[in-house]
Amino acid sequence: MIRNPILPGFRPDPSICRVGADYYIAVSTFEWYPGVEIHHSTDLVTWRLAARPLNRAALLDMRGNPDSCGIWAPCLSHADGRFWLVYTDVKRYDGAFKDAHNYITACETVDGDWCDPWYVNSSGFDPSLFHDADGRKWFVNMQWNHRGTGTGGNPKHSSFDGILLQEWSPEGGLTGEVTNIYSGTDRGLTEAPHLFRRGDFYYLTTAEGGTGYDHAVTLARSRDIRGPYEDHPDRHVITTAHAPGHPIQRTGHGQMVETPAGEVYHTFLMGRPIPGPEGTGRFCPLGRETGIERCVWRDDGWLYLETGGQLPREEVPAPAGVTASPAAPDALRRDFADGLLPPEFQWLRSPHPERLFRIESGAAILTGRESWGSWFEQSLLARRQEHLAFAAETEVGFAPATYQQAAGLFHYYNRFKFHGLILTLEDGRRCLRRVSCLGDYPDGALTWPSDIVPVADGPVEMRLEVDRAAGRFLWRQGGDWQAIGGPLDAAIISDEGGRGEHGSFTGAFVGMHCMDITGQGAEARFARFDYLPAGTE
Numbered sequence: 001m002i003r004n005p006i007l008p009g010f011r012p013d014p015s016i017c018r019v020g021a022d023y024y025i026a027v028s029t030f031e032w033y034p035g036v037e038i039h040h041s042t043d044l045v046t047w048r049l050a051a052r053p054l055n056r057a058a059l060l061d062m063r064g065n066p067d068s069c070g071i072w073a074p075c076l077s078h079a080d081g082r083f084w085l086v087y088t089d090v091k092r093y094d095g096a097f098k099d100a101h102n103y104i105t106a107c108e109t110v111d112g113d114w115c116d117p118w119y120v121n122s123s124g125f126d127p128s129l130f131h132d133a134d135g136r137k138w139f140v141n142m143q144w145n146h147r148g149t150g151t152g153g154n155p156k157h158s159s160f161d162g163i164l165l166q167e168w169s170p171e172g173g174l175t176g177e178v179t180n181i182y183s184g185t186d187r188g189l190t191e192a193p194h195l196f197r198r199g200d201f202y203y204l205t206t207a208e209g210g211t212g213y214d215h216a217v218t219l220a221r222s223r224d225i226r227g228p229y230e231d232h233p234d235r236h237v238i239t240t241a242h243a244p245g246h247p248i249q250r251t252g253h254g255q256m257v258e259t260p261a262g263e264v265y266h267t268f269l270m271g272r273p274i275p276g277p278e279g280t281g282r283f284c285p286l287g288r289e290t291g292i293e294r295c296v297w298r299d300d301g302w303l304y305l306e307t308g309g310q311l312p313r314e315e316v317p318a319p320a321g322v323t324a325s326p327a328a329p330d331a332l333r334r335d336f337a338d339g340l341l342p343p344e345f346q347w348l349r350s351p352h353p354e355r356l357f358r359i360e361s362g363a364a365i366l367t368g369r370e371s372w373g374s375w376f377e378q379s380l381l382a383r384r385q386e387h388l389a390f391a392a393e394t395e396v397g398f399a400p401a402t403y404q405q406a407a408g409l410f411h412y413y414n415r416f417k418f419h420g421l422i423l424t425l426e427d428g429r430r431c432l433r434r435v436s437c438l439g440d441y442p443d444g445a446l447t448w449p450s451d452i453v454p455v456a457d458g459p460v461e462m463r464l465e466v467d468r469a470a471g472r473f474l475w476r477q478g479g480d481w482q483a484i485g486g487p488l489d490a491a492i493i494s495d496e497g498g499r500g501e502h503g504s505f506t507g508a509f510v511g512m513h514c515m516d517i518t519g520q521g522a523e524a525r526f527a528r529f530d531y532l533p534a535g536t537e
Contacts, residue, residue, distance in 0.1 A: 002045050002316040004248060005270055005289035008380075010507020011037060012211070012288035013073040013192065015128070016257045019083075023257065024050070024110060026085065027078035029289060030506045032346040033353070033376075033410075035060045035071040036087060038110045044292065045145060045324040049343055051111040057351035058116045059105060063376045064348060065167040066093045068504045072100070073192055073253070075128035079137075080166035082106045085114065086139075088125045089244070100125040104168075106191035120174060123164060126207075128193035138225060139168040140193040140204075143180065150265040160184070165191045165226060168396035180261065181227040184208055185218055185235050192253045195287065201301065204229055204239075207253035211288065213503035214241045215252030217268055219303060233304055238268050238293065239310045243354045248312055249273050250501075255479050256295070256303065259319045264303065266313065273452060274388065276469050276491040281519040283496040285388060285468065287507030293318060299448040303382060329387060329533035334366050336528070344531075347513070349375065356380050364526045366404055368516025372437070373415040382412060382511020389467040392510045397459040397525040400425040407514040407524030408432075409462040411471065413493045414504055416444030419483065420513065421462050421473040423524075429454045432475055434485045440498030440509070450485030459527065464510060 006025075007014070013028040023041045035054030036491045054060040054071065075086040084106050091099035101310045102125070103117035120139060122129065129143035131149035141164055148158035162180040169175065182204055192207035201221040216239035220229035229342025238254070267441045269290040271284035288379045294306040294316050307313065318324070334342045339361045345357055356379045357366045369377045398407040400423065408422035426433070429525045432452035456477055463474040463481060471488035474481040493508045495501050510531070516525040 001207075001316050002292060004291035004312065004314050004316065005272070006044070006047055006292050007039055007290035009289060009386035010287035010509075011290045011384075011507070012269040013253050014269060014290040015073075015075045016255050016267045017076050017078050018257050020260070021260060024076055024083075025290060026074045029071045030068055030206060030348070031062055031065055031070040032506075033060070033062065033348070033351065036074045036085065038076065040311060043322040043324045044259075045317060045318050045322060045326060049078055051410050052346075053105070053107065053110070053114045054087065059103075059114060060089060061351050065089075065091055065485075066375060067416070068409070068506055069093050070349070071136075073126040074152075075194065076496065077131060079131035083110055084129055084131075086120075086127045086129045088127060090125060098144050098362065100144065102127040102141060104129065106170075107250055111437065118170060118173065124161075126192045128194050129168070132225070133169040133197065136167055137173065138195065140165050140181075140195060142191040142313055159431055160189045160191060161300055163190065163204070164210065167486065168446045179226045180228045181222075182206065182220055185231055187214065187216055187236070188216070190218070194255045196256060198297075199301070203238050203303075205255060208236070209239070209252065210463070210502060211250065211269070211505055212251065212495075213244070215239065215250050215269070215393045216241060217252050217254055217266065221301075229386065230441045233300070234304075234310065234398055237266065237295070237305065238312055239304060240312075243311055246311055246313060247272065248291065250284065251291070258421065261320060261522060262499050263319050264297065265292050266295050266303070267292050270312070271495075274468055276496070278487060281467070281492060281496070283494045285490065285494050285508060286385060287495060288505060308316070320519055325474055327534055331533070331536040332531045334529045336360070336362055342383075342443065345381050345382055346383070348378050350377055356506070364512060364529070366407065366512055366514035366524045368407070368514040368520075368522045368524065371515055372418065372420070372513070375415070379514045380410065380412060380511055382410070382509035383511075383531060385411075385466070385508040385510055387533040391466075391530075391532040392429055392464045392508075393461065393528070393530040393532070395459050395527040396423055396512070397462045397527070397536055398423045398514070398522075400430065400522065402518060404517045405515065405522045407512075409464055409473070410511060410513045411466065411490070411493050412509045412511065412513075413497065414440075414506065417497050417504070419471065419488050419493070421464070422473065422513075423455070423460055426452050431455060431456070432484060434473060436488070438489070438491075438492050438498075440503050444498065453484055459525075
């Protein structure tokens with residue numbers, strides 16, 4: 001069986017393609033660098049991270065991008081002996097505009113050096129590339145209407161102004177007529193277009209309803225690529241908006257793939273809500289994840305879920321002949337002994353990681369840069385939270401000379417939603433403090449929910465424990481673990497925290513941070529980093 005999600009933790013907007021017996025899924029990474037994650041599988045059951053291709057300034061520079069901007073909704077395809085990756089770099093979130101710039105890059109292998117990008121357009125986001133049987137390539141993206149009366153709303157409808165189609169080639173760029181081929185159903189917020197062809201029809205998959213609890217996968221078709229497109233008899237192939245008690249929620253934004261034997265599957269983004277602290281409602285601590293469902297073509301020429309209806313399952317039959325099982329959670333202990341950055345780690349926005357950190361044999365050395373709220377140069381080296389309950393541990397050596405220097409362990413969503421345990425200087429004493437930010441702008445403000453705890457010279461071990469909506473920090477220097485401050489509200493570290501599900505939509509990370517707002521670049525030495533899902537210690 002395939003167990004959903006197939007890609008746990010913050011991994012939304014899955015674009016899937018098959019090359020021979022190999023499957024690849026590209027997902028959004030937003031402000032986290034390098035941009036785009038590509039995962040590989042041979043059975044649709046077990047997946048591994050294969051590449052993060054947008055790894056140099058020529059391909060991506062997100063310094064200054066606001067939270068929840070950056071890489072939205074990549075599209076991965078294969079044609080002409082190459083992989084093609086279409087992506088958006090979104091430069092603005094709030095207000096009437098998005099400033100969404102669309103690019104294409106290509107490479108013969110997913111883990112190779114992708115070519116410098118072709119700039120395509122900026123008329124909207126969620127672009128994709130369709131390779132037709134006659135060799136022509138078609139570029140589609142949603143069109144953003146900054147004049148829409150819904151602009152600035154939560155969510156906004158009238159700013160989503162249909163799906164644009166235009167021919168594209170590497171040699172000539174966009175050519176020919178621009179056609180608005182589809183305005184969507186009455187659910188609205190029509191985005192995430194993917195074209196494919198079967199028989200006499202072109203099929204257009206879109207996402208609708210916003211990326212929260214009203215999300216849906218919508219399907220339409222036409223005999224002419226330029227339309228008009230008729231809606232699926234059920235309009236939506238996958239949605240859980242009508243089933244709030246279903247364990248999988250927020251389903252939408254995916255793509256169809258066929259196995260070599262002709263079996264059909266469809267990816268989708270999803271969330272797994274759990275109850276928040278009393279009186280706060282549900283939240284998805286692992287953000288928007290990637291799921292998959294098995295589908296069938298019926299005699300009417302439309303695609304449906306294998307089981308009928310629109311609700312995806314937690315367990316899905318694997319392709320015929322597949323005997324693999326999903327891996328059990330395992331402790332991941334990193335001591336940096338090989339001098340390499342472990343593959344699960346990313347950082348924020350910058351194409352110049354050498355200014356933020358380096359990996360030496362036996363340590364990650366972070367150079368203190370800008371504040372916890374910076375959109376430009378922030379030294380945070382972190383990995384995704386992938387489990388509802390986990391612990392993270394590190395050991396930090398740091399000699400702050402002022403309270404403007406701090407290093408420690410962070411549970412981080414964005415600049416307005418985080419918890420941290422820091423080693424800093426107060427009143428001439430090296431000490432530990434807790435710091436939190438509990439909501440989005442303009443309500444987010446720093447809080448200091450613990451007493452100052454003086455510590456002796458030498459490294460300090462730090463630990464974060466999270467169990468669903470609750471968390472706590474602990475520390476030690478050679479003795480037993482000691483809690484510092486009271487419980488943490490871990491529900492803040494989610495899409496639903498702060499302004500709510502449409503206010504931000506990335507995911508929870510845990511990692512190492514170093515800040516030096518004196519500009520002197522003080523360094524912190526992290527000797528290890530352990531990520532321990534519940535039950536693995």
